[in-house]
Amino acid sequence: MTEFGDFMNVLGDFGPYQKLLIFFISLPLLLNPFQMIGQVFMVLEVPHHCDTSWIRAVGPNLTEEEQLNLTLPRGADGAYEQCRRYSPVDWDLDSIRSYGLNATEECRSGWVYPAGQPPSLLTEFDLVCERKDLKDISQSIYMAGLLLGAIIFGALSDRVGRRPVFLISISLQGFFGLGTAFAPHLYVYMAFRCVVGIAVSGILITSLALATEWVGVSRPKAVLITHCCLALGQVLLAGLTYGVRNWRLLEIAGNAPLFALFFYIWVLPESARWLVTKGRIEEAKKVLQKAASFNKRTIPPELLEQLNPVKQTKSGSILDLFWKKQLRKVILIMLVTWFANSLVYYGLSLSVTSFGLDIYLTQLAFGAVELPARLSCIFLLEWFGRKKTQAVLLLLSGLMCLIITGIPEDQPVVITVLAIIGKFTATASFSTSHIYAAELLPTIIRQTGVGLCSMSARVAGVLAPLIRPLAEFHQAIPLAIFGSPPVLVGLLCFLLPETSGNDLADDLRSAKPQLRSKNLEELAKKDFTDDGADLKKDIYRSLESK
Incomplete structure (x- = not known):
């Protein structure tokens, strides 16, 4: 039976058709960073204090400074308390001035913010004082949406196809993302953000499948070209959030462009490799012929006639990943790899406000460093292979976080530089893990496995915002937690098999990636010693069997 890799040789390894496809699936990824960390810029801290307008009933002519001086306690530094006020009393103004107020309470009537401040998520929904943890909880709910998306769309993509899941995900992200701009209540906002997270997860895992299988x-x-769009989106995020301070307008600007991609319904193809595994041979032939025509190639009719479904057409189960001996070690190590990757990546990304420098400049640097990080993977994976690249990058990202814990807080430049290096290695490691997982898993269960890995990453994403508040106890605690798992897991990655230069496996029986025909032909042309004569015969027999 002709293997699908032979069609890729005829079609062109990375021809114009594939490049156009990569361009199409990359466009939605430009907005991904906005969904991931855009909220950080909507909840920036602003000066605030309790609403004490009650005193205006007895002193309508008080100046603002007099009002605050009579109704707000001062902290040890002499500044007004932001989260407490003096309890209201039924005294006249002269009595209040003479005796003063002593009993304090929480801000029961809300808060007051600087006049002229653009409306932000923080000021509109009062995410301050005892409500400040809702900022991190809201971000975790979005990450939980990513987790749900991995659960739903990972297996669904293996069953119904990559194309429909990709289109559904874009639609969900567009409608619910735009809906967040009109959310009347924080809990409505959280619910919409959860659905957006589900959609973003669907886009990420199906774009990986399409880029890998075509x-x-x-x-x-x-794959790394698509990831470069994520990096470009990080840079655009810094400019967008700097220019648009109104959080509702920011949500519109970050989601409305998705509606321009409605034409994907007519131009986005299904994965031909997936169609073959499902036994939909005629559909696969049509898609392959269309791609060949676009690439100005011709697929020989006799080669098309040899295109048959793989012997195992039944969809793989998630249990196969753990019951099949050759897959068990792979999936377990990849699960903890994605978890550690996600923990350090989001831990650094969401801590952009705590490094001591201007948040917009720091975000610009974080975004700018992602582009060379993604591009460098092209050469690192070619020179050193998948296994060494994955292990070393993960180790370095964790070490940078651990080193930062020992740097004094009065050295913001040093901390930021180390954080940028950590972001570089974490980004490159994340890109590597996407490629590595897709190559290690067979087509029949690839999206299920990638979805499971994505679930593991999203669990880390849910935890990352909840770990950040631990800085209240000690500044080093969050970064120590973000940095420790990558160091340990990086060592485990040396146990994985190498996949560089191998073709993708399609069914569970051939779960280990196989050398492509082109590689066999090159080996067959080499001279062997007499001791290697049998090996040469085996190579020729392998070629003849094709």
Whole structure:
């Protein structure tokens, strides 16, 4: 039976058709960073204090300073308390001035913010004082949406196809993302953000599948091009959040562009490799012929006639990942790899406000460093292979976080530089793990496995915002937690098999990636010693069987 890799040789490893496809699936990823960390810029701390307008009933002519001086206690530093006020009393103004107020209470009537301040998520929903934890909880709910999306769309993509899941996810993100701009209540906002997280997860895992399955041995380059759009989105995020301070307008600007992609319904193809695994051979032939025509190639009719479904057409189960001996070690190590990757990546990204420098400049640097980080993977994976690259990058990202814990807080430049290096290695490691997981898993269960890995990453994403408040006890605690798992898991990655230069496996029986025909032909042309004559015969027999 002709293997699908042979069609990639005829079609072109990374021809114009595949490049156009990569361009299409990359466009939605430009908005991904806005969904991931855009909220950080909507909840920036602003000066605030309790609403004490009650005293205006007895002293309508008081100046603002007099009002605050009579109704707000002062802290040890002499500044007005932001989260407490003196309890209201039924005295006249002269009595209040003469005796003063002593009993304090929480801000029961709300808070007052600086006049002229653009409306932000923090000021509109009062995410301050005892409500400040709702900021991190809201971010965790979005991450929980990513987790749900991985659960739902990972297996669904293996069953109904990559194309419908990708289109559904774009639609959900567009409608519910735009809906967040009109949320009347914080809990409505959280619910919409959860659905957006589900949609973003669907886009991420299906774009990985399409980029992997439509390209030959150049698939790392294809996947990393899509990831470069994530990096470009990080840079655009810094400019967008700097220019648009109204959080509702910011939500509109970050989601409305998705509606311009409605034409994907007609131009986005299904994965031909997935169609073959499902036994939908005629559909696969049509898609392959269309791609060949676009690439100005011709697929020989006799080659098309040899295109048959893989022997195992039944969808793989998530249990196969743990019951099959050759997959068990792979999936367990990849699960903890994605978890550690996500923990350090989001831990650094969401801590952008705590490094001591201007938040917009720091975000610009974080975004700018992602582009070379993604691009460098193209060369790192080619020179050192998947296994070494994954392990070393993960180790370095964790070490940077651990080193920062020993730097004094009065050295913001040093801390920021180390954080940028950590972001570089964490980003490159994240890109590597996407490519590595897609190559290690067979097509019949690839999206289920990638979805499971994504679930593991999203659990870390849910935890990352909840770990940040631990800085109240000690500044080093969050970064110590973010940095420790990557160091340990990086060592485990050395136990994984290498996949560089191998073709993708399609069914569970051939779960270990196989050398492509082109590689066999190159080996067959080499001279062997007499001791290697049998090996040469085996190679020729393998070629003849195709």
